Amino acid sequence: MFVLIIWIVATLCLVASFLNNKEKTMNSLKVAWKFFRSMALPVLIIIWIIGFLLSFLSPEIISKTVGQEAGLRGVVFSALFGSIVLIQAFIAFPLAGSLLRQGANISAIAAFVTTLVMVGIVTAPLEVKFLGRQFTFWRNFLSFIFAVIIALIMGAVLG
Amino acid sequence: MKKFFTSFNFILLLLVCNILVFISSRQKGLSIVLTAKNYLFEMFSILPPIIIIIGLFDVWMPKKVIERSMGRSSGLKGILVAIFMGTAAMGPLYVAFPVGISLIKKGASLFNTTIFLCVWASIKIPMILFEIKFLGPDFAGLRLALTIPSIIIISLLLTIILNRSHCYEKI
Numbered sequence: 399m400f401v402l403i404i405w406i407v408a409t410l411c412l413v414a415s416f417l418n419n420k421e422k423t424m425n426s427l428k429v430a431w432k433f434f435r436s437m438a439l440p441v442l443i444i445i446w447i448i449g450f451l452l453s454f455l456s457p458e459i460i461s462k463t464v465g466q467e468a469g470l471r472g473v474v475f476s477a478l479f480g481s482i483v484l485i486q487a488f489i490a491f492p493l494a495g496s497l498l499r500q501g502a503n504i505s506a507i508a509a510f511v512t513t514l515v516m517v518g519i520v521t522a523p524l525e526v527k528f529l530g531r532q533f534t535f536w537r538n539f540l541s542f543i544f545a546v547i548i549a550l551i552m553g554a555v556l557g
Numbered sequence: 558m559k560k561f562f563t564s565f566n567f568i569l570l571l572l573v574c575n576i577l578v579f580i581s582s583r584q585k586g587l588s589i590v591l592t593a594k595n596y597l598f599e600m601f602s603i604l605p606p607i608i609i610i611i612g613l614f615d616v617w618m619p620k621k622v623i624e625r626s627m628g629r630s631s632g633l634k635g636i637l638v639a640i641f642m643g644t645a646a647m648g649p650l651y652v653a654f655p656v657g658i659s660l661i662k663k664g665a666s667l668f669n670t671t672i673f674l675c676v677w678a679s680i681k682i683p684m685i686l687f688e689i690k691f692l693g694p695d696f697a698g699l700r701l702a703l704t705i706p707s708i709i710i711i712s713l714l715l716t717i718i719l720n721r722s723h724c725y726e727k728i
Contacts, residue, residue, distance in 0.1 A: 400689060400690060400694075401602050401603050401690065404603060404606045404607065404686055405605075405606045407606070407610075408605075408606030408607070408609045408610050409606070411609070411610060411613055412609055412613065415613055415616075415617070422616045422617070423613075423616070425612075425616050426609075426612035426613045426615060426616040426617075427609070427612055428612070429611070429612040429615045429616065430608040430609050430611060430612030431612075433608050433611055433612065434604070434608050437604075437608075439564035439565065439567075439568065440564060441600060441604075442568060442597075443564060443567050443568060443571065445593050445596045445597050445600065446568070446571045446575075446589075446593050447571070448592065448593065448596055449588075449589040449590065449591075449592040449593030449596070450571075450574070450575075450589055452588075452592045453578075453585050453588045453589045453592060454585075486649075487681075487684050487687065487688075488604075488684075488687060491684075491687050491688055491690075491691040491692060492596055492599070492600060492691050494691070494692060495691035495692050496596070498692060498696075504696070507692070507696075508696070508700060511688070511692075511700070512679070512700065512704070515650075515678050515679040515684075516675065516678050516679045518650055518651075518678075521650060521651045524651045524654055525651070525654050527654075528654035528655055528657065528658045529654060529657060529658060532718075532719055532722060533715070533719060536714075536715050536718050536719065537671065537674070537675070537711070537715055540711040540714055540715060541675070541711060544707040544710070544711055547707070548700065548703040548704060548707060551703055552696070552699055552700060552703065555699060556695055556696065556699060
């Protein structure tokens with residue numbers, strides 16, 4: 399149902415755009431195609447890795463590292479993991495979803511997803527170059543703290 | 558050495574691992590492929606419309622428009638513009654850093670620029686759709702509802718800290 403709505407919305411937007419400006423719309427399709435090509439192999443890889451993970455990691459192991467049993471330690475661990483790795487949210491959401499279905503803690507998954515998008519240790523040197531050391535440190539530090547807070551609230555509400 | 562770690566080689570590696578698993582245990586080997594296949598279908602049911610939306614955003618919301626409309630707006634309007642522009646813009650966060658500095662140079666406040674950068678990083682319409690699909694509407698909705706006030710508080714604290722240490726002038 400949700401997927402159907404998105405298809406309809408995307409189609410309507412595309413038609414509206416096409417009626418407004420044909421050239422721009424063709425360009426947008428080119429951008430979309432480029433994006434798809436850059437995504438295709440990484441998506442295939444991560445999906446395959448999910449296949450391995452779900453076949454080998456038992457729900458008990460997942461529960462021990464990022465599940466109820468792990469508690470706050472699991473949340474902080476997930477938040478650190480999300481801060482360090484640099485993967486597209488497109489690839490991370492299916493992975494996070496599969497872990498959630500296998501018994502991972504809502505807080506841990508929320509912490510991972512939130513720090514993944516908001517905190518960037520790998521991109522920090524670039525951020526320093528443009529916005530300065532102080533800005534970079536405080537933005538990432540505050541984002542990390544708030545990601546953990548968001549995660550804990552989500553765990554309390556949805557868990 | 559660099560050439561060795563291409564996506565293609567990674568896929569070959571996964572294929573070899575999968576075959577090895579299959580030889581040692583048929584059931585496990587098959588379950589890997591079947592799980593991956595299910596996720597692949599799920600992914601491709603939603604990926605095409607989302608990349609179409611991404612393409613449209615990219616064409617109709619170029620960086621120049623963002624810079625122009627955020628330049629001097631302030632107050633509540635400034636916050637709303639920053640949030641709106643951040644969600645509509647496309648691309649990874651490191652693309653936003655140069656935009657952020659040029660916004661400050663064009664007269665946008667540090668507070669609004671920080672909001673813009675944080676929103677760019679964490680709130681994207683196609684991403685939210687994706688999150689709803691894979692993590693559920695409750696998860697995505699609550700995370701969004703908590704993220705927006707967090708971003709405003711983060712930006713406020715950051716502005717206070719940087720103004721106190723007078724390094725705002727330096728950037």
